Amino acid sequence: MKRIIRIVRYAGPLYLAIGGGLFIYVDLFVSNIPQGPYWRAPSLLLTVALLVFINTRFKSNHELIYYTYLCYLFSLSLMISGLLWSTFSSVPLARSFSALTVAVFIVYISSSGGYKLLLLLYLPMLLLPLAIMITYQVGIASMIQYSNVYSLIIPCLIASQVDENLRFKEFSNRKIAEYERNNANKAYQELASTQAQLIQKEKLASLGELTAGIAHEIQNPLNFVNNFAELSAELVEELKDETQAGRTDEVLTITDILTENLRMIHHHGVRASGIVRGMLDHSRTGSGEKRPTDLNALVNEYLTIAYQGIRANNNGFSCQIVKQLDATVGQVVVTPQELGRVLLNLYSNAFYAVSKQAQQGDDPVYKPEIVVSTQRQAGAVLIEVQDNGMGMAESVKAKIFQPFFTTKPPGEGTGLGLSLSYDIVTRGHGGSLLVNSQVGSGSIFTIQLPQ
Structure with missing residues (x-):
């Protein structure tokens, strides 16, 4: 042990x-x-x-x-x-x-x-x-060159690289923002120019409809003037013969007819002059100011122009027009030429809808009809334009006031008529423009103007 x-x-x-x-x-x-x-x-x-x-x-x-x-x-x-x-x-x-x-x-x-x-x-x-x-977000390639350095110089080098990257990113972001801003300004200018051209085109289209309506409206009294003038010229030659023959009774009869013809010529001349004078009053663009206007007269005047305009382009077109104008509406403070443009657009669309419905021929007893009414309510005045045309689906009705939206074939519509009308009523007059429509039952457009 x-x-x-x-x-x-x-x-x-x-x-x-x-x-x-x-x-x-x-x-x-x-x-x-x-x-x-x-x-x-x-x-x-x-x-x-x-x-x-x-x-x-x-x-x-x-x-x-x-x-x-x-x-x-x-x-x-x-x-x-x-x-x-x-x-x-x-x-x-x-x-x-x-x-x-x-x-x-x-x-x-x-x-x-x-x-x-x-x-x-x-x-x-x-x-x-x-x-x-x-x-x-320093680049990996920038870090590799310092990966084998074992000293306190690494943070300094990294800080320098970070500062350089941050300054480069700031410079790049500034250049990108400047480039995008220039592109945005250029695109905005092009869009504004295109919009102005389209608006002018729509105004010219409205002016074309207005001109066609005025021409057709004036054509009727001019036809009467021409016819009575030709008849009067023939009666004058006949009057000479009867005077030389000494037939006093015939001379008196011809004289009475000539007197009536001259009265009719004067009547239709005054009518044509009134049409031109009224259009000049409504087409003046210098003031654009609101003023008291006989609303029923304005509604009736542009209805006649729109109807004559569509008949000028379609001789075989006929439509029953029902007017329900409230006499108590009286004078309404509006911009006549602007509101007249809205009415002309609504009338033209209504006539277009009933004409297309008639061309389909689905209903042999179908008769185109337009109902125009005015009504005074508490604090507002209503204008309704109703047709028994094709009507609109819900998807179409939801877009009807959008710019450039149209259901017409290319070349027949710009898609700006109702959009401009909506702006005139809502922004220009502080009112509202509403639509109620069903497929096959027609459409009703209602203008509400505050008073």
Whole structure:
């Protein structure tokens, strides 16, 4: 037994050195493995177990040994854990290798702690470029050239690159914004020019309808004037013959007829003059001011013009017109030429709808009919234009006041008539323009003007 003890005493320092080197190696090996919460505890426990094993392995049964281990497990984020310090107080056997024990722990602390301190200080430096690259979108190619620089110059280089990238992005954004602004201004100018041209085209189209209606309206009295003038010329020649023959009774009869013809010529001449004068009053564009206007007369006048205009383009067209004009409407403050343009557009659309319905020939007893009515209500005046034409579907009715929307074939409509009419009524007069329509049952357009 004593021999064995002597062998153990002599071999103790060797075993201690081997054991100490083993736990240092184990701890360093574990530290090199990707760190996680489950790798640090085994390193600490294995180190403590080795020390306890070595110390108890060489303990004599006759020696009182006292030892204390001070172990600390730091936060995993610091990447430092394990045995920090150990103190021994024992009988002479422990003192024989206490110096070696201290040396082992010094080596352990120096190697393990130094290695982990290096990682603790250097890893943030390695991660800083990546964080800045992600945050400020620095190009990867710009970072590669600094990836092998192990000094504090890295943040300075990164800051310079970030500043350069930010200034370049600011310059690029400013140029892009300037380019987009120029394009937007150019597109707006082109759109405004196109809109002005289309509005002018719609006005010219309305003017064409108005001109056709006026021409047809004037044509009737002119026809009477021409007919009575030709008849009067023939009667004058006949009067000469009867006068030379001395037939007094015939002369008196012819004279009476000539007198009546002259009266009719004057009547229709005055009628034509009145039409021209009325159109001149409504077509003056200089003022555009609101003034008291006989609403029923305005409604009736443009209805006649619209009807004569469609008959001028379609000789075989005929339509029954029903007028329900409220005599109490009286004078209404409006812009006559603007409201007249709205009425002309509504009348033209109504006549177009009933003419298309008549051309379909689905109903042999179908008779085109237009009903125009005025009505005074509390604080407002209503104008309704109703037709028994084709009507509109809900999808069409939802878009009827949108600019450039039309159901007419190409070349027959610009799609701006109802849009301009809506603006004139709502913006120009503060009123409303409503539509009620069903397919096959016709349409009703209602103008409401506040008073």
